[in-house]
Amino acid sequence: MRLSLTKTAVDESGDRLLAREARWLRELEAVRELEGQVPRLLEEGTAADGRRYLVVSLASADDGGHAGETRAFTDDHARFLARLGKARFRATDFELSGCAEWLQRSLKKVAAFAAPEEYATLEEAFHDCETALLYWTGPYVAAQGDFAPWNIRTLGAQLFVSGWERARADASPLDDVLHYLVIQRALRLRPVTVRFLQSAMKRAREFALQAYPDWSWRPPVIGALTLVYLLGATLHHALERRRLERADPVVGAYWRLLEKRAAWMPQ
Amino acid sequence: MSAAATAAGYLYASGRLRGRSKDEEPEKKEESKPPARRRPIRIAALPEREMREPAPAPRARPAPRIEYRVRRWRPE
Numbered sequence: 001m002r003l004s005l006t007k008t009a010v011d012e013s014g015d016r017l018l019a020r021e022a023r024w025l026r027e028l029e030a031v032r033e034l035e036g037q038v039p040r041l042l043e044e045g046t047a048a049d050g051r052r053y054l055v056v057s058l059a060s061a062d063d064g065g066h067a068g069e070t071r072a073f074t075d076d077h078a079r080f081l082a083r084l085g086k087a088r089f090r091a092t093d094f095e096l097s098g099c100a101e102w103l104q105r106s107l108k109k110v111a112a113f114a115a116p117e118e119y120a121t122l123e124e125a126f127h128d129c130e131t132a133l134l135y136w137t138g139p140y141v142a143a144q145g146d147f148a149p150w151n152i153r154t155l156g157a158q159l160f161v162s163g164w165e166r167a168r169a170d171a172s173p174l175d176d177v178l179h180y181l182v183i184q185r186a187l188r189l190r191p192v193t194v195r196f197l198q199s200a201m202k203r204a205r206e207f208a209l210q211a212y213p214d215w216s217w218r219p220p221v222i223g224a225l226t227l228v229y230l231l232g233a234t235l236h237h238a239l240e241r242r243r244l245e246r247a248d249p250v251v252g253a254y255w256r257l258l259e260k261r262a263a264w265m266p267q
Numbered sequence: 268m269s270a271a272a273t274a275a276g277y278l279y280a281s282g283r284l285r286g287r288s289k290d291e292e293p294e295k296k297e298e299s300k301p302p303a304r305r306r307p308i309r310i311a312a313l314p315e316r317e318m319r320e321p322a323p324a325p326r327a328r329p330a331p332r333i334e335y336r337v338r339r340w341r342p343e
Contacts, residue, residue, distance in 0.1 A: 146273045150275045
């Protein structure tokens, strides 16, 4: 017997997230390298209350074994992200990427409710991303959007990754790996120090060298893409809640890193 | 849109959405030990520091400026 999961929206934003997830699951179904590692879209429709619902498959091992879980970023995680990245891949400059466009659009929206000094910090951080990536052409890829243990099950040597409502194309190739490494620490209320971030950046660089060996991964590029991730995650939270909630453990930790970026961004 | 923790992430971190993890350390029951004997705290008066000149204010890092965009030339 195989299990499935039904997700039902309760409001309009839920409808949009489920629509997004359905689109991504349909697209990922065509990626042979990810077969068995992402949910299959079994059914989608509209419930009696007019809200969207999806029925998706769950992780199950061929031998009937149980799916496990791990918090470490393993080679299996790296392999999955490399396969996902190559499923939708574009080589371009930062200023022309979907990633930069999203950051700029989000900055404009956040200007409506952020305090002037907060907006100035965000804008300067974006400016630093642009400057550091000005002469770098690199891969901009498909990203899962919330690549973290709560969305991942281990099935032997393979992963099963769910929660595709925040997936997007043209993302920074380091977004998912940095998210996996940093978000857990922030949510567990452990300090996300400069030293910790630098070790995460080192791991991200190792991933990038392996997954995208044809590109240059000098430390300033890694630093700039780390800033892209922190800025993006902060803006995402701010847009969801219509305010910069620095008391939130994730926003607070990321905000401090944005402010102290001179301490960890390589020159 | 960028990577961000979903509600599932917050629940996971709070322990309310946690499956078995290979990384979970088994809870160890602390063996009953006699309370450690603390050394008495000793306080000594520190010698007065000589008055030093205040440290110079850190030089403000000049903000990077782009006066014009340099684009890479690519052949058609």
